[in-house]
Amino acid sequence: MAKMNFKLPGIIKGLSVTFRTMMQPTVTVQYPHEKEEVAPRTRGVIALKEENCTACMLCSRSCPDWCIYIEGHKTKAPPRREGGKERSVNILDRFDIDYGLCMYCGICVEVCPFDALFWSPEFEYSEFRIANLLHDKDKLGEWMETVPEVEPLESGAVQPKAKK
Amino acid sequence: MSSLIFAVDIGWGATTAIKTAIVLAIIPAGALILGYVFLLKMMSHMQSRLGPMDSGGFHGWFQLVGDGMKFLQKEDIMPEAADKRVFAMAPIVVLMSTFAVYVVIPVGPELYVRNLDVGIFYALAVSSLSVIGVLMAGWASSSKFALLGALRAAAQLIAYELPLLLAVVGVVMQAGTASMNGIVQAQVDGEIFGFGGIGLPFILTQFVGFALFMVASQAELTQPPFDMPVAESELVGGHMVEYTGFRFLFFFMGEFGTAFAFAAIAATLFLGGWTLPGLDMDAEYMKVVGPIVLFTKVMLIAFLMFWARFTYPRFREDQLQKLAWKFLIPLSVVNILVTGAFMVWV
Numbered sequence: 001m002a003k004m005n006f007k008l009p010g011i012i013k014g015l016s017v018t019f020r021t022m023m024q025p026t027v028t029v030q031y032p033h034e035k036e037e038v039a040p041r042t043r044g045v046i047a048l049k050e051e052n053c054t055a056c057m058l059c060s061r062s063c064p065d066w067c068i069y070i071e072g073h074k075t076k077a078p079p080r081r082e083g084g085k086e087r088s089v090n091i092l093d094r095f096d097i098d099y100g101l102c103m104y105c106g107i108c109v110e111v112c113p114f115d116a117l118f119w120s121p122e123f124e125y126s127e128f129r130i131a132n133l134l135h136d137k138d139k140l141g142e143w144m145e146t147v148p149e150v151e152p153l154e155s156g157a158v159q160p161k162a163k164k
Numbered sequence: 165m166s167s168l169i170f171a172v173d174i175g176w177g178a179t180t181a182i183k184t185a186i187v188l189a190i191i192p193a194g195a196l197i198l199g200y201v202f203l204l205k206m207m208s209h210m211q212s213r214l215g216p217m218d219s220g221g222f223h224g225w226f227q228l229v230g231d232g233m234k235f236l237q238k239e240d241i242m243p244e245a246a247d248k249r250v251f252a253m254a255p256i257v258v259l260m261s262t263f264a265v266y267v268v269i270p271v272g273p274e275l276y277v278r279n280l281d282v283g284i285f286y287a288l289a290v291s292s293l294s295v296i297g298v299l300m301a302g303w304a305s306s307s308k309f310a311l312l313g314a315l316r317a318a319a320q321l322i323a324y325e326l327p328l329l330l331a332v333v334g335v336v337m338q339a340g341t342a343s344m345n346g347i348v349q350a351q352v353d354g355e356i357f358g359f360g361g362i363g364l365p366f367i368l369t370q371f372v373g374f375a376l377f378m379v380a381s382q383a384e385l386t387q388p389p390f391d392m393p394v395a396e397s398e399l400v401g402g403h404m405v406e407y408t409g410f411r412f413l414f415f416f417m418g419e420f421g422t423a424f425a426f427a428a429i430a431a432t433l434f435l436g437g438w439t440l441p442g443l444d445m446d447a448e449y450m451k452v453v454g455p456i457v458l459f460t461k462v463m464l465i466a467f468l469m470f471w472a473r474f475t476y477p478r479f480r481e482d483q484l485q486k487l488a489w490k491f492l493i494p495l496s497v498v499n500i501l502v503t504g505a506f507m508v509w510v
Contacts (some may be wrong), residue, residue: 011476018210018475028214 194424255414257297313402
């Protein structure tokens with residue numbers, strides 16, 4: 001609102017508002033012809049970083065829509081140290097997210113203790129068949145390339161504690 | 165070139181046929197132009213959006229034509245309890261009143277259908293015929309929403325008919341004639357304190373009358389902020405609620421056609437009609453330039469109308485009546501008195 005020293009009658013002010021809006025460029029983006037620049041934290045699609053996933057099932061259990069399907073099996077891995085005991089690890093066999101069901105609440109991303117799930121701002125993955133909205137772990141892994149870098153914290157923000 | 169076209173001597177019947185065809189073409193054309201330029205594009209930009217962009221290729225210019233075709237394809241639904249004949253006639257009555265207004269509007273030195281001595285009063289009289297069509301539509305629809313809307317429309321159109329007419333009286337007094345051609349002539353011949361360079365567009369002396377005319381015509385057109393009769397949030401469309409297809413299209417065309425007609429009347433009464441200062445009124449080229457000048461002025465007036473339409477929220481029914489009876493009518497009477505006083509003593 002421009003600074004006004006005298007008080008315009010509201011009836012004139014209203015006209016000036018619509019006229020000024022008319023003169024400004026519109027906010028509409030002609031989507032199929034030009035692409036909107038989305039915010040970096042847009043909830044577009046969920047990406048999976050497979051090597052971080054331990055198949056702990058926390059995301060699957062916390063999903064309100066039950067749209068995450070995880071299958072895994074335990075196996076023995078070689079010991080970390082020489083002469084140590086064999087370790088037991090979880091191998092991820094299947095990790096599917098059904099975007100036909102997903103409501104983009106982001107609870108799975110929040111709840112993941114191993115930083116295996118990320119939000120990506122990509123949103124162009126509509127399909128002609130609803131079955132194709134089920135993204136398997138390879139496809140979810142491809143989305144990782146589109147995940148933006150973590151933005152630096154604002155100056156003066158409390159620094160997160162380094163994990164031991 | 166133009167003189168050749170207009171110099172051809174054709175009989176009365178052919179002339180009337182041509183004039184009728186032109187008037188018949190003007191209403192849909194005017195409605196389309198106003199609807200596209202203002203309703204689709206200007207309103208969109210006032211709301212910071214683009215409006216239709218794809219149909220027709222260039223900025224969606226074909227959108228309204230497409231909409232019209234859609235209406236023609238729709239099923240013709242008539243309520244079972246409706247008064248069938250009246251229901252079918254109502255849109256035609258509304259559109260007829262719009263057609264009849266164009267009869268007296270001069271668009272060039274020799275381009276008018278009829279130069280009536282009572283031109284302006286004829287125009288206002290036939291334009292208020294539309295209220296009969298609206299009442300017919302509301303009553304015949306056998307729907308309470310339609311009936312309420314029609315009654316509101318009747319009350320509103322009668323209330324605003326008065327300031328509209330009284331606003332025009334000042335112009336008629338100054339021009340000394342009620343003929344539209346005479347009013348145009350009077351504005352060309354007029355002088356401002358002895359200076360005749362730009363004639364005397366009556367907006368300079370009748371600016372109160374102009375404001376009154378604009379407000380009252382806005383109400384006559386039942387456009388926002390005076391759209392109580394169609395108030396879609398409470399009456400779901402007023403008298404048009406039961407109409408579909410081409411009958412609804414008639415109402416739509418009537419609304420915008422009348423807006424075009426009222427803009428043309430305002431341009432003729434207050435802005436000098438098809439003449440422009442600096443152009444020779446009697447020259448041959450005015451037969452071509454005149455309509456263009458008038459069209460430009462019509463668009464200017466229509467811009468003001470639609471600007472107000474897209475800015476203000478709807479009046480409450482009692483506020484709407486109060487504005488007409490307690491403010492506009494007294495003001496227009498005072499305007500007449502002041503005009504008379506100036507004509508006698510100044």
